[in-house]
Amino acid sequence: MKNFNKQKEVIICIDSDGCVMDTMNIKHEKCFGPDAVQIFQIEERERFLSLWNEINLFSETRGCNRFKGLVLTLERYGYQGDINQLKTWVNNTKELSNRALKQVLEQSSSADLILALQWSEQVNQNISAIKEKFKAFPNIKENLAFIKRFADVAVVSAANNEAIIDEWGKNNLLENVDIVFGQDQGSKAHSLNTLKSYGYLPENILMVGDSPGDLNSAIEAGVRFFPILCNAENESWQLLVLEALGKLIYGKFSNSDQQCLIEQFQHNLSKVK
Incomplete structure (x- = not known):
């Protein structure tokens, strides 16, 4: 710049x-949703993935930031784990990125923020693995x-x-x-x-x-x-x-x-x- x-x-x-x-479709259907299922140990896989695609592809929240999409889907699914720190960060940070999340974790650690970063980094790795298909x-x-x-x-x-x-x-x-x-x-x-x-x-x-x-x-x-x-x-x-x-x-x-x-x-x- x-x-x-x-x-x-x-x-x-x-x-x-x-x-x-x-x-859009391939990234969410092959990476974002399935990786969230794995990292957050989601039990009802198909219901979660259906919600993920609805929220991130087929509704007024289509194209939202990945971390916002994660919180929205976990909440709609009824995730039982504590994601309060993640929600607070998503709602208040000026920058929704891995870099910003790492900076927060350097100051104070919480399980949900650690999982969110792990998920986001895994998504990036898996997107990179299939990027030859992107046109x-x-x-x-x-x-x-x-x-x-x-x-x-x-x-x-x-x-x-x-x-x-x-x-x-x-x-x-x-x-x-x-x-x-x-x-x-x-x-x-x-x-x-x-x-x-x-x-x-x-x-x-x-x-x-x-x-x-x-x-x-x-x-x-x-x-x-x-x-x-x-x-x-x-x-x-x-x-x-x-x-x-x-x-x-x-x-x-x-x-x-x-x-x-x-x-x-x-x-x-x-x-x-």
């Missing part, structure tokens, strides 16, 4: 999983190259930075990216607010995302939002490149345009399973 300089008046901020990388959605490279002609491009994701660099690099996408904000930089809203310090006007910052968390981050930061609809990713990208981008560049992205996109996003999410 130290070497980043604003080049264009508009910046397009893009989430990774579920927007650029077709990785970008069709035409993403071409779409990014087109956007880069008219706007600066940022990755704004809750994924860990190493995974973002690895996945985008292997798909030859980083050449059209100016800056990466990952888990290590804090929340998405914080990252979007940081971009204002580089000189972008709020109405010239567009958050492209597939989850309600992306929408909420855009609202919190006071910037624009464009949805990548689950199960209609290719069509969403076409709309972004052929219509929304031009409106944003020429100052024609209206409040009614924004409201229409949000309504389409919420309607699509309500029927996704």
Whole structure:
């Protein structure tokens, strides 16, 4: 970030999983959920995994930070262990990351925080083991190259930075990216607010995302939002490149345009399973 300089008046901020990388389902179904079952010794595996997928893939909490998703699922499941310290940390920390969790554990240790870190590190290891299967959605490279002609491009994701660099690099996408904000930089809203310090006007910052968390981050930061609809990713990208981008560049992205996109996003999410 130290070497980043604003080049264009508009910046397009893009989430990774579920927007650029077709990785949401495989990561949750093969790593996040099953690893939680193992680490937290969940007895009713299938019920827990069903809840995990509902919370993290098929509801208004789709795409939430992994630690938030963990707490929500453990609570919905009725986990009998003590997770009070974990809940307190999730609700109050400024940075939901392994690094931040390790810092807390250096000050005071608790069993639930230790398990959460063990789970998160195991998830990273298992994601790394299957990463060769990760592919970008069709035409993403071409779409990014087109956007880069008219706007600066940022990755704004809750994924860990190493995974973002690895996945985008292997798909030859980083050449059209100016800056990466990952888990290590804090929340998405914080990252979007940081971009204002580089000189972008709020109405010239567009958050492209597939989850309600992306929408909420855009609202919190006071910037624009464009949805990548689950199960209609290719069509969403076409709309972004052929219509929304031009409106944003020429100052024609209206409040009614924004409201229409949000309504389409919420309607699509309500029927996704």
